[in-house]
Amino acid sequence: MDAVLETLMRSAQSEKEASTARRPSREEAEAAVRTLIAWAGDDPTREGLLDTPKRVVRAYEELYSGYRIGPETILDRTFGEIGNFDDMVMVRDIEFHSHCEHHMVPFVGKAHIAYFPVERVVGLSKIARIVDIYARRLQTQEHLTSQIITAMDEILKPRGVAVLVEAEHMCMAMRGVRKQGASTVTTQFTGVFRDDPQEQVRFMSLLRGLRP
Structure with missing residues (x-):
């Protein structure tokens, strides 16, 4: 099998599997951030960190937005x-x-x-x-x-x-x-x-x- 085609097929399969997996809720994601803050040694309930989990989740939506877009939607018009x-x-x-x-x-x-x-x-x-x-x-x-x-x-x-x-x-x-x-x-x-x-x-x- 052509190496490029094989790579595309593997990538498409991985993305398909990722998309069918249950995505954690926003509340679960925020709870995970609070856990990491506590693991790092800080108090997630102190004033300066109270809204940090929400901010981190919003930031992740932007930083990892590439998972929600396929290249064919960008390159389809010539x-x-x-x-x-x-x-x-x-x-x-x-x-x-x-x-x-x-x-x-x-x-x-x-x-x-x-x-x-x-x-x-x-x-x-x-x-x-x-x-x-x-x-x-x-x-x-x-x-x-x-x-x-x-x-x-x-x-x-x-x-x-x-x-x-x-x-x-x-x-x-x-x-x-x-x-x-x-x-x-x-x-x-x-x-x-x-x-x-x-x-x-x-x-x-x-x-x-x-x-x-």
Whole structure:
């Protein structure tokens, strides 16, 4: 079985299983926050923490909103009035905030995406929204990179996609080895980007060479 198709099937099955599981109520979620506050060593009934569980649950609704949106709803509309344009489209410096699935602490960075359209293009803001959909879930940077490129490749069916993600992980900066400023870079390529090293070079040159 094609590796990309197998990945999509596994991802779809995992999301289906997650969606059919009973979602805790808001009251249960708030109670869980109170438990964690007490476990950390503070008093969840003191004045400054009384409303914290409600705030945390509201924040989670925003921080993890990506679970409620599918990429096909974002990339389903394309535009054909592009003349004879058939070269690379790049959107760089797409800022994102995500959370490490291992420690549930943030990692913050930028995604850079390029693709070769076939007759039709997608709105540029939709590319940024695809990053947000997957970033607003519990993640690893490697999986985030893979999900972005798979969605672009499978839904748009371009001649190739290139994705580079760079981020700083608070699970390294705040705890553990505590190496602040260390950055992680992940890349993935499909189509002409994967098959032609010169297109990878051009992608990197456009990404780095055009910076002020």
